Amino acid sequence: MKVLVIGGDGYCGWATALHLSARGYDVGIVDSLVRRHWDQTLGIDTLTPIAPIHKRVTRWKELTGRELELRIGDITDYEFTRSVLAEFKPDAVVHFGEQRSAPFSMVDRNHAVLTQVNNLVGTLNLLYAIHEVSSGCHLVKLGTMGEYGTPNIDIEEGYLTVRHNGREDRLPFPKQPGSFYHLSKVHDSHNIHFACKIWELRATDLNQGVVYGVITDETARDEVLINRLDYDEIFGTALNRFCVQAAIGHPLTVYGKGGQTRGFLDIRDTVACVELAIANAASPGEFRVFNQFTEQFSVLDLALKVQQAGTELGLDVEIDHIENPRVELEEHHYQATNTELRKLGLKPHCLSEALLDSLLRVAVQYRDRVDEAQILPTVAWRR
Ligand code: NAD
Ligand code: USQ
Secondary structure, X not given: OEEXXXXXOOHHHHHHXXXXXXXXXXXXXXXXXXXXXXXXXXXXXXXXXXXXXXXXXXXXXXXXXXXXXXXXXXXXXXXXXXXHHHHHOOOEEEEOOOOOOHHHHOOOHHHHHHHHHHHHHHHHHHHHHHXXXXXXXXXXXXXXXXXXXXXXXXXXXXXXXXXXXXXXXXXXXXXXXXXXXXXHHHHHHHHHXXXXXXXXXXXXXXXXXXXXXXXXXXXXXXXXXXXXXXXXXXXXXHHHHXXXXXXXXXXXXXXOOOOOXXXXXXXXXXXXXXXXXXXXXXXXXOEEEEEEOOEEEEHHHHHHHHHHHHHHOXXXXXXXEEOOOOOOOOOOOOOEXXXXXXXXXXXXXXXXXXXXXXXXXXXXXXXXXXXXXXXXXXXXXXX
């Protein structure tokens, strides 16, 4: 099967491209490298020293004999997107290629507009390109659990059966996202759903939770293949940040009370879930939604786990409750369903002491690269 991984130079995309290639898929990577550019503009860097994409791809071929066809370009450019699909002729497109940080989208008007234009136009172009030159191709799109927000009812997988005035319907689950970035994912979902209806496209929206970890079987094969690990206030996510903070003796930055609960998953499960979605394609006209996370934790739960694992490694780990820069509930109901990917065969890696130990060791190994000025949040939602 031929699979095009858009955003294949990024955190989830690089790990997924290598995983699929190792599993025998014929993989192409599309990336504009804009994420590396944003890092430079913001003065931030990944903890781990990632190699340039050409060097990564060459090393993979040297090690495995497997080619990763590389196309550098921006999917908001329609001619580029259409020509890549027409030439590569993918059976599936996995779309990771978006601006994915909530704080980035909340910096100011420009960043909100950049996020929504990049994400919505890119996805819309992809829908048109599939329709025009790649019909039958299955779109596997990365959405987010944050599309649902934190409603006071259990969260279902994409749809909710509603009874109203004596009638019943299965409707998209209500969306109450918490940033202009998360909103871009909601708008994408609506566009994809509509395209499936009118053009009989087949699509899977993977509403992914917060990803943690850095090592997968393939990226561990050589230092040139190492994946990015973001720890800064803009692109760093909760557990990855806490591990890096623990490694340098910075108090863990729990925002507010820390009762904010989210779905989380190991990056090894990200790659497995994407493969399951590709191997079990949606039907023509079907807009399928899977909730892609394996466990739920509150932010404070995670900080306590990192504190315990850090202490066992001889680190001195303190927890701080700092003023929450975001507008979000800090204590709330959270019960989300995640059965569809398990039904397809997902065997989750649960958050374990071993995983925390290995993530903390990576953080300690590269701690000289940490810029402490990038840790405390400066982007505030209410500004
Ligand atoms: P990332 O920033 O590491 O990677 C995204 C990649 O997409 C980058 O290499 C970037 O250069 C590329 N890209 C962005 N816009 C592009 C465009 N217009 N054309 C071509 N390439 C473009 O992000 P990530 O953490 O790997 O996230 C990948 C996807 O998964 C995103 O859609 C994100 O919303 C989703 N997701 C991520 C997480 C997480 O915890 N990292 C959780 C849930 C969902
Ligand atoms: N948080 C802290 N301290 C920190 C960082 C975060 O308490 O130092 C809290 C946040 O306030 C929030 C929670 O942790 O309540 C999650 O924040 P995050 O930065 O780890 O994740 P988020 O902004 O939600 O975004 C990340 C990815 C995004 C993806 C999303 C999945 O960057 O691409 O869509 O996770 S989800 O959260 O399920 O929507």
